[in-house]
Amino acid sequence: MGYPFYDNPLDEYLGKFFDLRFREFKASCITLDEDAAPDSRASAVKTILALQQEIRTLKLEYDLPERAFDRYKSAAELAVERFDREHPEPPKLNISSCQHTQARPTKRIFRNGALHVVLQCPECGTQPRSLPKNGHDLGTLPDFDEGLYHRLTAERTLWSEARWAVYEAQMRNGSDIPDYDRTAFEDKFRRVDPAPCLESCDHKLIDARLRTYPSGGNAVVMQCITCGHHVGAASKSKHPDWALLSPFDDALAKRSKEEFSAWARRRSEASRNDFQDYKVNIQQRLQRRELSWKDNSRFGTYYDSPEWARTRARIFDRDDYQCQSCKNTAECVHHILYDRLGAENDFDLISLCNGCHTLVHVEQRKFHNLYRMSPTEIRSMLKPSNGDD
Structure with missing residues (x-):
């Protein structure tokens, strides 16, 4: 049978996607250029936001369905799913939709000691607006409740922290990499260079x-x-x-x-x-085997799973165990896209020999991995050694 090259949606999608990503990359270079004019940087930021929206729209337009069988998720993802079943998500306080119909006047003292009359909403804890002091008896006005918003959102905050802790525990399983200590950096830097x-x-x-x-x-x-x-x-x-x-x-x-x-x-x-010194130090300690690290992400564990073994075998069988570029014996299954990793659509996967697989990744790395070779580009990368079309 072979890979479905004809009427393949990924050919058109990947061409458009690379064009948008490359333009986004060029705009991001302007934002990082210290010699660029402020107006140029501001324009580049707007360009990036517009391109990111175009990318989101493009993905929706060319979205392919995930497969419904042999679906894989990492232990960390499954742990979060169990947590969600056992601990339903508390309601989210949506400040933007609050009408502040119950807002009442209060007096609020700011950091500089200035006292203002402001409204406070008891439903969301925020300050919708300030009021003139005239017509208000400051002696009888209640104080602005600075902790109200945090109390209203405390349940969701605790739930989010517990949920993240479950995920982090699974991701750290088998590793002993110390966290980067940002607080220590801040303390050290401010001792040498105090803040203005x-x-x-x-x-x-x-x-x-x-x-x-x-x-x-x-x-x-x-x-x-x-x-x-x-x-x-x-x-x-x-x-x-x-x-x-x-x-x-x-x-x-x-x-x-x-x-x-x-x-x-x-x-x-x-x-x-x-932070760069921290990463170098971690890498050196890993090389000396003073630390251990295990990639527990979906990407890091999927390829050892029975789900991937069955998927790989099925794609080999579809492609007649032939490299879809050079027609030699297939040795690996290449991800044209990783968008549906663990539940790939069959369009996402193609059988290749190790040599052609290496050539694909060499080509993609020329563009900092912004670029993904389309099915047609992979097919025409090498002329078939046996003269077949």
């Missing part, structure tokens, strides 16, 4: 300033004279000589942001280097 005041400023030193906006309007605002942050508005009635106030120092705020941005870039670079 913008991140940790408590805005204790504030001053009333006159802020003039591009429209020509002005307002009395409170500015932190340490970091330049606009802390809050102030009433002109409380500052009769408001016209004589010092102007809002935009340069101070700008300098603080620039200092913080430079520090954040240093931290990000140091974090990448530290």
